[in-house]
Amino acid sequence: MGKIETGLRKIKSLFGKRTLQSVEDLMVYSYDATKKTGVPDMIVYPEDEKEVAELTKIASEYEIPLIPRGAGSGFAGGSVPSDKGGVILSTEGMRRIKDIDERNMIAIVEPGIITGDFHKTVEKINLFYPPDPASLEFSTIGGNVSTNAGGLRAVKYGVTRDYVLSLKVVLADGSVIRTRAMTIKDVAGYDITGLFVGAEGTLGFVSEITVKLLPKPERKGTVLAFFHSSIDAINAGIEVIRNGVLPATMEFMDRTAIALVLATSSLEVPPGTLSALLLEDDGFEETVLRSLKIMRDVCLKNGAIEAEGTIEKEKADEMWKIRRSISPALAKIAPFRLNQDVVVLRTKIPELLKKAEFIANSKGLKIVQFGHMGDGNIHVNFLYKDNEEEKR
Ligand SMILES: Cc1cc2nc3c(=O)[nH]c(=O)nc-3n(C[C@H](O)[C@H](O)[C@H](O)COP(=O)(O)OP(=O)(O)OC[C@H]3O[C@@H](n4cnc5c(N)ncnc54)[C@H](O)[C@@H]3O)c2cc1C
Known part of the structure; x- marks a missing residue:
């Protein structure tokens, strides 16, 4: 043997x-x-x-x-x-929440807990764990730590790395180490925790994770704005931040993403729409109302055809439909696609969109571009229908 x-x-x-x-x-x-x-x-x-x-x-x-x-x-x-x-x-057998320390606002979890389940648990006691990858209903916190997952809220709240205080790791020889203290401040020495975050399991097995929690924001405010061009939308997003509002979410959709949604759903947009921005801020109600006004006004000042804002959940859900419809629409019309997660400075997004479109056109491929404009992370999707098109 x-x-x-x-x-x-x-x-x-x-x-x-x-x-x-x-x-x-x-x-x-x-x-x-x-x-x-x-x-x-x-x-x-x-x-x-x-x-x-x-x-x-x-x-x-x-x-x-x-x-x-x-x-x-x-x-x-x-x-x-x-x-x-x-x-x-x-990690399916390691899904326990070992402790939630409400007063120090930290939680200790095993790696296999599903991120969305953890969100729901802490939110029940008015706490908040911001990292929200789109896969949160099925991905695990251990996986999120090992890929340093980000999400829609990264523009304001950062990524998984920003919430990991301490890790326990089983090394290749079976020994177990703890990295860093559980305190918010622990600045001395090398950042060993940071070494394991995003390491994709290459340096050891993360067996316990201590994360930082925040107070759960009281309200959310959402703005949906339509534009004649991608450049107008991106300039508006940049100006919203320059005018003092760092939204929790800043989602961009280009004309191909909007055309795709219109072709596969009953949603409607104002005539002449070639781009859209979905902005969301959270916090105390007074702050959110002020943010809503600034976000709406700045969008209109920067060429928005229409910009609507709300703090009502049902209305916000309606606004989110256009953004949430993109991935299902893509799956419907283009089962095969090369999805590149490209990250650039916010001011470079128009250049990225143009270059990606140029590549697609020169290869005779369709392209759909949308994503997290706030952190400069755009999903560039090249669509293809067979092996021949994939090779291009
Ligand atoms: C529909 C969809 C949407 C997505 N959206 C996002 C998004 O918005 N943002 C984003 O960042 N990613 C996203 N992803 C990618 C993926 O969901 C994330 O990378 C997620 O963090 C992976 O978690 P997982 O539990 O599936 O890990 P796995 O895929 O099982 O593992 C990922 C890596 O982590 C390692 N690993 C897992 N557990 C441990 C552990 N305990 N110790 C050491 N290493 C470990 C694995 O070996 C592997 O290298 C998405 C994926 C899909 C399919």
Whole structure:
């Protein structure tokens, strides 16, 4: 029996029914949100840090690759085995919230908790965990930490890294380290925590995460503005910030994104619309009302055809429909697409849009561009219908 086979047997005898090896199960864990595939030799579901450490020691002794995996929704192939196979270390058995310290506003969680579930739990006690990747209904906090996930609210609140106070990490030899203190301020020495955030599981397995929480904002205010051009919309967004409002969300849609939504839904936009901005701010009601007025006025001053604002949830939900319809519309008309998450300075967005359009036109491909204008992060989607078009 080979070395790896012996190691796998040892793991199986330790974890018993919490291992899977059928062909069907291995296939389910052989891909993530990329098109990459790689079949593991086994899937293991440890239930605590001690078990992860034991598993890691065996894997190290028998030279078996270990691949940490949350929900497998990553866009970098990090949870997909290489052609060497290996053992998927699933965090599905580690979903506990260990502690929420309301007065110090910190929480200690295991890596497998679903981000959206954690949001709901802390919001029930008027606390707030801002990182909100669009995958929050299924992705895990361990995955978010290991990819340093951002989201719609990143423009005002930052990304996952900004909320991680301390980590416990199981290293490749099975030893466990704690990084940093749980205090808000801990400035001495190297930033070891920062090294593990965004490391895609390459440096160790994150077994416990201490995050910072904020007070839950009282109200939200939403503005939807339509423009004759992308340049007008982007200038308006830049001017909103220059006029003192840093919105929680600043979403941009180009003419192709709007055309796509109109073609696949019953939503309507004012005549002449070739671009749109969706802005949202949060905080105390008085502050939000003031932000709404500034956001609306600045959009109109910068060429908006129409700009409406509301603090009513139902009206805001209506406004969000146009933005939320883009991804389903894309899936409907273009099942195949190359989606690049491009990040540039806000002032460079018009140049990015133009260059991406030029590339698409020169290759005879359709393109749809939209995204988080506030942090300069635009989703550039090249659409294709077959292998021939993909090669271009
Ligand atoms: C529809 C959709 C929308 C998305 N929207 C966003 C978005 O708005 N913003 C964004 O940033 N991303 C987004 N993503 C990408 C993805 O959801 C995020 O990267 C997310 O953080 C991955 O979490 P996961 O639990 O799925 O992790 P996985 O995909 O399982 O793992 C991701 C990486 O983390 C490692 N890992 C997982 N758990 C651990 C652990 N405990 N210790 C060490 N390493 C670990 C894995 O090995 C892998 O390298 C989106 C994906 C989809 C499919």
